[in-house]
Amino acid sequence: MSTPTRRRLMRDFKRLxxxxxxxxxxxPCADNIMRLLFNVFNEKQTTCLQYADTPFExxxxxxxxxxxxxxxxKPPTVRFVSEMFHPNVYANGELCLDILQNRWSxxxxxxxxxxxxxxxxxxxxxxxPANAESASLYRENRREYIRRVRETVEKSWE
Amino acid sequence: xxxxSDYSYQSSFEEEDLFFxxxxxxxxxxxxxxxxxxSSKDKNNIEIAKFNVxxxxxLIKKKDDLVNRTAQLLDLDNDTTQLLLENYRWKPQKLLEKxxxxxxxxxxxxxxxxxxxxxxxxxxxxxxTCPIMFESGEDVKFFxxxxxxxxxxxxxxxxxxxxxxxxxxxRINCPEYKCNLSLKESQIKLLLxxxxxxxxxxxxxxxxxxxxSDTLTWCPGVDCDKAIELPSFNKVTSxxxxxxxxxxxxxxxxxxxxxxxxxxxxxxxxxxxxQKCRDDSETLNWLSSNTKDCPTCKYPIEKNGGCNHIxxxxxxxxxxxxxxxxxxxxxxxxxxxIFVESASYEDEELIEVSKKNDIAIDSRKKLERYMFHYxxxxxxxxxxxxxxxxxxxxxxxxxxxxxxNGFSWIEIQxxxxxxxxxTLCRNTLKWSFAVSYYMEKNNMSAxxxxxxxxxxCAVEDLNELVESKITPENIDSTRRKILDLxxxxxxxxxxxxxxxxxxxxxxxxxxxxxx
Numbered sequence: 291m292s293t294p295t296r297r298r299l300m301r302d303f304k305r306l307x308x309x310x311x312x313x314x315x316x317x318p319c320a321d322n323i324m325r326l327l328f329n330v331f332n333e334k335q336t337t338c339l340q341y342a343d344t345p346f347e348x349x350x351x352x353x354x355x356x357x358x359x360x361x362x363x364k365p366p367t368v369r370f371v372s373e374m375f376h377p378n379v380y381a382n383g384e385l386c387l388d389i390l391q392n393r394w395s396x397x398x399x400x401x402x403x404x405x406x407x408x409x410x411x412x413x414x415x416x417x418x419p420a421n422a423e424s425a426s427l428y429r430e431n432r433r434e435y436i437r438r439v440r441e442t443v444e445k446s447w448e
Numbered sequence: 449x450x451x452x453s454d455y456s457y458q459s460s461f462e463e464e465d466l467f468f469x470x471x472x473x474x475x476x477x478x479x480x481x482x483x484x485x486x487s488s489k490d491k492n493n494i495e496i497a498k499f500n501v502x503x504x505x506x507l508i509k510k511k512d513d514l515v516n517r518t519a520q521l522l523d524l525d526n527d528t529t530q531l532l533l534e535n536y537r538w539k540p541q542k543l544l545e546k547x548x549x550x551x552x553x554x555x556x557x558x559x560x561x562x563x564x565x566x567x568x569x570x571x572x573x574x575x576x577t578c579p580i581m582f583e584s585g586e587d588v589k590f591f592x593x594x595x596x597x598x599x600x601x602x603x604x605x606x607x608x609x610x611x612x613x614x615x616x617x618x619r620i621n622c623p624e625y626k627c628n629l630s631l632k633e634s635q636i637k638l639l640l641x642x643x644x645x646x647x648x649x650x651x652x653x654x655x656x657x658x659x660x661s662d663t664l665t666w667c668p669g670v671d672c673d674k675a676i677e678l679p680s681f682n683k684v685t686s687x688x689x690x691x692x693x694x695x696x697x698x699x700x701x702x703x704x705x706x707x708x709x710x711x712x713x714x715x716x717x718x719x720x721x722x723q724k725c726r727d728d729s730e731t732l733n734w735l736s737s738n739t740k741d742c743p744t745c746k747y748p749i750e751k752n753g754g755c756n757h758i759x760x761x762x763x764x765x766x767x768x769x770x771x772x773x774x775x776x777x778x779x780x781x782x783x784x785x786i787f788v789e790s791a792s793y794e795d796e797e798l799i800e801v802s803k804k805n806d807i808a809i810d811s812r813k814k815l816e817r818y819m820f821h822y823x824x825x826x827x828x829x830x831x832x833x834x835x836x837x838x839x840x841x842x843x844x845x846x847x848x849x850x851x852x853n854g855f856s857w858i859e860i861q862x863x864x865x866x867x868x869x870x871t872l873c874r875n876t877l878k879w880s881f882a883v884s885y886y887m888e889k890n891n892m893s894a895x896x897x898x899x900x901x902x903x904x905c906a907v908e909d910l911n912e913l914v915e916s917k918i919t920p921e922n923i924d925s926t927r928r929k930i931l932d933l934x935x936x937x938x939x940x941x942x943x944x945x946x947x948x949x950x951x952x953x954x955x956x957x958x959x960x961x962x963x
Contacts, residue, residue, distance in 0.1 A: 294581045294602075301582050362580055363610040395625035396580045396607055397597075 295359050302400040311405045316353075345436040346411045349443035353407070355400065365394040368403065375442045377414040377425035385410070386420040497680040499703070501696045502664075504654065507675055511657045514540065522547060527632035531558045534618055534653070538660040559621060559630030561594035570601050570638070578603055580623065591639060593631070597624040604639045612648050618656045620649075668706045669699030678703050687963065688952040690714060712948035713879040716963055721825075721882035728818060735815075743772045821885040828878035831911075835871045842867050842914065853920045862927060866914050866934045873907050873941045883948070888958040892951065899944040906937045 306316065352371040358364075368390055369383035378386045389398060389406055419425030427435035502510070512526075518540045519529040535558035536543040547554045555562060570589035577584040578600035592598040599607075607623045608631070620636065622629045631639075633649075640646050658664045663681050667674045676693045681703055690711050691703040701708060705715040713721065739748040747762040756769040766775040846860040880900050887893045910933045918926055951957050 298581050360610065363606050364614075389625075393625075395627075396603065396623045397625050 293359060295357065295361050298362055299357060299400075305399065306401050309401075311401055311408070313408060314401075314404045316400075316404075345439035346443060349446045351411075351446055353404075355403070362396040362398070365390045365398070366400075366403070368407070372446050373442055375421070375424050375438045376411065377416045377419045377421055377428050378410060379424075380420045384420075386418060496692055497678060499679075499693045500677040501667075502675045502677055504651075504673060507654050507658065507664075508650065511654060514538070518543065527634050528560055530633060530653075531560055531619075531630050534558070534656065538657050556628070559619065559628050561629055573598065580607075591635075593622050593627075593629045593635075595622055595624065595627050595629050597622050597627055599623055601639060605641060608636055608640055608649075609642065609645045612645055612652065615652065618652050665703055665706065667695040667697060667699055668701055669695055669697045672697040672699060676703065687716065688714070688955075689949060709875055710879045710882075711876060711945050713882045714952060714963070717883055717886055717959075718879070720961060721885065724818070725822065725825075728815075728822075732815075732819065732822070740769070740772065743767055818885065821881045825878055825881040828874050828881070832871055832874050832878065835867060835874065838870075838915070839864070839867050845918070849918060849923070853923065855923070862931050862934070863914060866910060866930050869934050869938050869941075870907060870911055870914070873903060873937055876941055876945060877904055877907065880944070880948075886959045886961055888960055890958060892956045892958075896948060896951070896957070899940075899947060903937070903940045903944050906933065906940050909933060910937050 303318065306314075350372075351374065353368065354371050355366045355368050357366045368385055368387075370379055370385070371383060374383065380386070385407065387406065387410055389395075389403070414425075414428060416425040416428045424435065424438070427438065515526050515530050515533060518533060519526050521540075521544065522529060522532070524532075532543055532547070532554065533540065535554075536546065543554070552562065570591050572586060572588065573590050574586070575584075576590065576598065578588065578590070578598070580599055580603040583600045583602065589601045590598045591601055591604050603623065608620055611620045620631045621627060622631070633653075636649060637646060640649070658666060658675050662683060663679055664675050664677050667676055672695060674695050674697065676695060678691055678693060681691055686704045690713075692700060692709060692711070693703050694700040702710060702715065705718065707715075707718060710718045735748055739750045741747065742749055742760040742762060742765060744765045745760065745763040747760060749758060749760060751758065751769055757766065757775055758769050759766050767773060768775055842863050846857065846863055849855060850857050850860050877900065880896075880903075884893070884897060884900065887896065910930070913926070913930055913933060916926070
């Protein structure tokens with residue numbers, strides 16, 4: 291079955307395989323192309339200094355992305371499957387990210403969303419917190435914040 | 449500046465129009481002379497400002513007029529002007545100011561390109577692929593704004609309809625991420641191939657226009673799509689007056705807060721009062737059903753077990769829970785059988801003791817003050833609901849009287865008029881208690897309270913009379929009495945309302961709250 295949405299998804303996916311952003315791997319679910327599963331790696335990136343030394347370093351977080359026929363006019367539903375401790379990630383794994391809500395543009399594709407999420411991990415926005423505890427720790431007790439994040443990073447290897 | 453619309457409601461609601469809430473076709477009943485009458489009055493017979501009822505078509509015309517006029521001033525085309533106006537909340541003054549100050553900035557803010565290169569047409573481009581759905585080929589038409597972000601017409605129309613259906617603002621931008629350029633109405637028309645979507649887009653603009661305008665508001669009536677225009681309305685004077693309007697659908701509401709008639713209370717007072725009722729009524733209910741006041745210091749006491757021997761924790765007074773008498777004077781400690789008509793609370797000595805607990809008493813007093821007004825407010829509200837029953841009972845009564853006694857139906861209508869007047873006056877009384885709760889005591893408030901009690905006495909008299917038994921013997925005298933009293937009551941009501949509204953505008957009253 292070929293709908294414009296599916297054709298577009300195939301193109302997105304082809305682009306992701308031919309020219310993957312560093313630190314991301316993913317595949318559609320075996321039974322459903324409309325659902326993608328990704329691993330977002332946060333390896334130390336020597337080329338990009340600002341990413342080094344962040345607490346999410348070395349973590350491998352699973353992420354699911356569901357599309358429906360409104361894609362790409364509306365953003366897909368994105369959520370973390372792995373446990374996260376991040377100021378902009380809700381307890382159920384949903385994200386608070388502007389491009390997934392009001393700033394969405396149909397020119398965005400899967401690779402662009404993943405890159406944005408990757409950079410959100412390094413650079414949280416504690417002013418619009420989805421996880422109040424994490425946001426207040428990030429602002430007021432950075433050491434404890436880093437410790438909690440490291441815990442989730444270690445859990446992500448299991 | 450504005451043309452008079454055909455929908456002007458300059459009718460005068462005289463006594464006979466009291467029915468109009470029940471008679472939806474009342475508009476046809478108005479004679480042309482009434483329509484031309486310039487001084488409009490409402491059902492309380494009070495002068496009200498002129499207002500117009502506007503349909504969607506009228507609104508579109510009004511909006512187009514505004515766009516036209518502004519376009520001429522700015523020397524721009526209508527589409528561009530509309531985008532500019534939308535961006536400045538439909539305030540031409542503000543737009544002109546900003547535009548004269550910094551033309552480039554004003555255009556940029558509204559998403560209008562500086563050098564309009566776009567051809568406003570769809571074109572085929574060989575070897576170009578749409579970056580959204582990857583369409584390409586000779587039969588694919590592309591469109592782009594001056595930003596040169598090209599997308600195929602299909603993707604463009606899907607993008608536009610998604611925006612329209614999700615109601616994400618009135619502005620529809622180029623689909624490219626972070627591209628600030630807006631689509632004009634003509635371009636949206638060109639790209640959308642669905643008329644119903646286009647109508648939705650126009651509705652969004654009209655909605656935006658009405659909501660941004662101070663002198664326009666939507667009728668809150670169920671399924672009513674009319675808007676009311678009150679040209680004399682402005683936010684500052686609305687703080688001291690209540691502007692009642694009536695839509696062609698029969699809904700009567702306050703122009704400012706869209707609530708039902710709440711005169712003589714001002715919108716702000718109404719707001720505070722309703723808020724207070726929401727906050728306090730649960731506490732009140734609980735207090736009144738579960739506690740009794742200590743007979744001396746009036747501290748609320750909850751009996752959560754044990755015997756009837758209560759010692760007030762506040763003033764150490766010992767009393768019987770059942771009869772609230774001094775425990776020591778109590779004859780039989782375990783079965784109270786003293787019937788007291790009313791307990792006396794005025795024991796000077798004991799009040800002296802309780803003065804130590806000023807704060808507790810103060811809050812108690814505040815609560816009492818609130819209770820006093822709330823009970824009366826609530827009572828009127830309940831009476832209004834009962835009046836609906838009274839109305840149907842009265843209608844039956846009218847039927848039986850006219851059948852049994854050979855009076856004509858029209859001769860008995862005075863009963864129905866009386867009931868309708870009662871309802872109107874009870875509404876006034878109801879809200880007047882919200883006002884008197886916030887009013888500080890002085891000579892002016894005394895006049896207010898006198899008016900209030902005059903009206904309230906007259907209303908109760910009339911109510912009693914209306915519900916009294918009407919026999920063939922007394923019908924003539926009763927009828928005369930009811931007619932007289934109805935006229936008197938509606939007169940009192942009018943005086944009360946107009947005096948209070950005058951009091952607001954002359955700043956005669958002092959309130960305990962900042963208005």
